[in-house]
Amino acid sequence: xxxxxxxxxxxxxxxxxxxxxxxxxxxxxxxxxxxxxxxxxxxxxxxxxxxxxxxxxxxxxxxxxxxxxxxxxxxxxxxxxxxxxxxxxxxxxxxxxxxxxxxxxxxxxxxxxxxxxxxxxxxxxxxxxxxxxxxxxxxxxxxxxxxxxxxxxxxxxxxxxxxxxxxxx
Numbered sequence: 001x002x003x004x005x006x007x008x009x010x011x012x013x014x015x016x017x018x019x020x021x022x023x024x025x026x027x028x029x030x031x032x033x034x035x036x037x038x039x040x041x042x043x044x045x046x047x048x049x050x051x052x053x054x055x056x057x058x059x060x061x062x063x064x065x066x067x068x069x070x071x072x073x074x075x076x077x078x079x080x081x082x083x084x085x086x087x088x089x090x091x092x093x094x095x096x097x098x099x100x101x102x103x104x105x106x107x108x109x110x111x112x113x114x115x116x117x118x119x120x121x122x123x124x125x126x127x128x129x130x131x132x133x134x135x136x137x138x139x140x141x142x143x144x145x146x147x148x149x150x151x152x153x154x155x156x157x158x159x160x161x162x163x164x165x166x167x168x169x
Contacts, residue, residue, distance in 0.1 A: 020109070020158050022145045028160040032147045035102040036159060042098030043084070051080045081127075082120055090119030095162075109156035118155070125151040 022029045054076045061069035088096040094113045095105040106114050106122075114122065129137050129151050140150045146158055 020107070020111075020146065020160070022147075028163070029145075029147055030161065032104065032159060032161065033141050035104055035161075036099075036147075036149075039096065039098035039102045039104060042101055043096045046097060047077070047081045047084050050084060051077045054080055082123060085123040086116040086120040088119075089122065090114050090116030099159075103162045104159055105162045107158050107160065109158060114157065122151060122155055122157060125154060 020028070055073070058069050058072050058076060085096060089099075089106060093100055093105065094107065099105065106119075108114060108118070126149075129149075133150070137150050140153070141147050144153065146160070148158065151157075152159060
């Protein structure tokens with residue numbers, strides 16, 4: 001049964017829990033775990049490049065401010081990572097560039113798209129859970145029908161294949 005994008009969005013708003021059921025729509029969750037790992041790698045590379053640019057700018061500003069701007073060095077990577085995720089995941093596409101590269105997107109459990117503050121909280125909870133529970137965060141997805149990680153379950157987020165990409169399979 002193939003639905004158009006308009007029909008899918010109408011169906012999502014009418015019955016979001018049915019739409020996100022992995023038994024009724026398994027194509028939305030095929031390969032999500034593997035895609036998320038590779039998407040995360042792409043996002044980490046992008047954040048590293050952006051952080052490198054920010055380090056260069058702060059280094060130059062440190063010369064102009066007689067070293068005062070160099071106090072920002074410890075905060076650059078976390079701030080860049082937070083801004084990158086908040087504005088890409090919380091943006092129009094509901095996905096980071098790495099997620100878009102693999103045809104993934106995030107939806108809230110009620111079918112809505114995440115907003116920047118929600119995306120920022122999501123990424124902070126991700127970094128916190130990875131720091132504390134490192135390998136166990138990934139193990140949770142092995143027991144989840146929707147292949148959700150611990151921080152996804154806590155916040156009510158669903159990472160799935162983009163419905164537009166699923167229509168073309």
